[in-house]
Amino acid sequence: MTATRRTSSLALAAALALGGAAAVAQTAYPSRPVKWVIPSPAGSPIDAVGRKLGELASARIGAPVVIDNKPGGAGTIGAGEVARAKPDGYTLLLSVGDPLISAVATMKIPYKPERDFKLISKIAASGPVLIASKAVKANTLTELVRDAKASAEPLTYGSYGPGSYPQLIMETMGKQASIKFTEVPYKGSPPALTDLMGGTLALSFTSTNIAAPLIADGKVKAIAVIGDQRSPLLPQVQTFAEAGYKSFVFHNKVWVGLAGPAALPDEVLQKLSAAVQQSVRDPAFGQYLQNIGFDAVGNSPSEFLSEYREEFSVVPKLIKELGVVVQ
Secondary structure (H helix, E strand, C coil): CCHHHHHHHHHHHHHHHHHHHHHHHHHCCCCCCEEEEECCCCCCHHHHHHHHHHHHHHHHHCCCEEEEECCCHHHHHHHHHHHHCCCCCCEEEEEECHHHCCHHHHCCCCCCHHHHEEEEEEEEEECCEEEECCCCCCCCHHHHHHHHHHCCCCEEEEECCCCCHHHHHHHHHHHHHCCCEEEEECCCHHHHHHHHHHCCCCEEEECHHHHHHHHHCCCCEEEEECCCCCCCCCCCCCECHHHCCCCHHHHCCEEEEEEEECCCCHHHHHHHHHHHHHHHCCHHHHHHHHHCCCEECCCCHHHHHHHHHHHHHHHHHHHHHCCCCCC
8 A cells, every 4th residue: 555545544544533533522412402391370389489490400511591481371382392302312301290180081182291291300299288368267278178068159179271280189179079079260460369268258278378378367268188198388287188088189299390292312311311310309499399388209211101101090080080170
């Protein structure tokens, strides 16, 4: 081989090596900011959790986390965007379970949650508390059911639309206790809480951290909490199970989780899940969650999937059994 040919061969080999290195660099994840779509308004509790977690997780992921609020359609607008997104790990969904579970039975949605998403980690869970107006005489769930049965008019409760957890809980309780409640739909917890404190609504649900100071000030009454254990913020308030209501909906807490498109590569999934789990275990984040009425979870993709499948097997079926009108 001549010197010229040898030089050309070495140059070609070097070029190929550089090209290969460049290709690896281009495919290394992440190489740009990661977008978390939150299908709730800016300033909402879920948005606050997402932003706080994003700040912690960005260093562990290795790229900035950018929050993109896409409210509307009971969370299905934002979820739909992520379902259609390129599965490269740069567009993820941080959401409560509604657009991935109850929406299947209450709306016509352009995706199939069990097919179009890959679950990354459940971040946190919260057991909401059933609160009552001061005009309601009952102080416990047993007393509430007794008074509801004796009332000439059904007690009203605030819900957040078809298939929302207040509707599922109250209608399931009504069915079990053979009593009738009247649903009053709201766009969210704040307007329902305003009407409840104003005396035009009898019952509603809210987070324990919002309820605690209102209860202490005598503005509302706490009736019962969702979950297997009493809330540390409201230790004096019984659970639904303690009052004899033990169906799935009385134990199942509202959760916030992170998910991505179904074809998300396993190596990206594992990196994201590890970053989220580590961030959730950060003591400062755990304290933050506790202060706003959430329990830290931070589970693995397989654990999240197992819990999701259990809930998915129950809730849509329950919605149909309760006769919830599909939108």
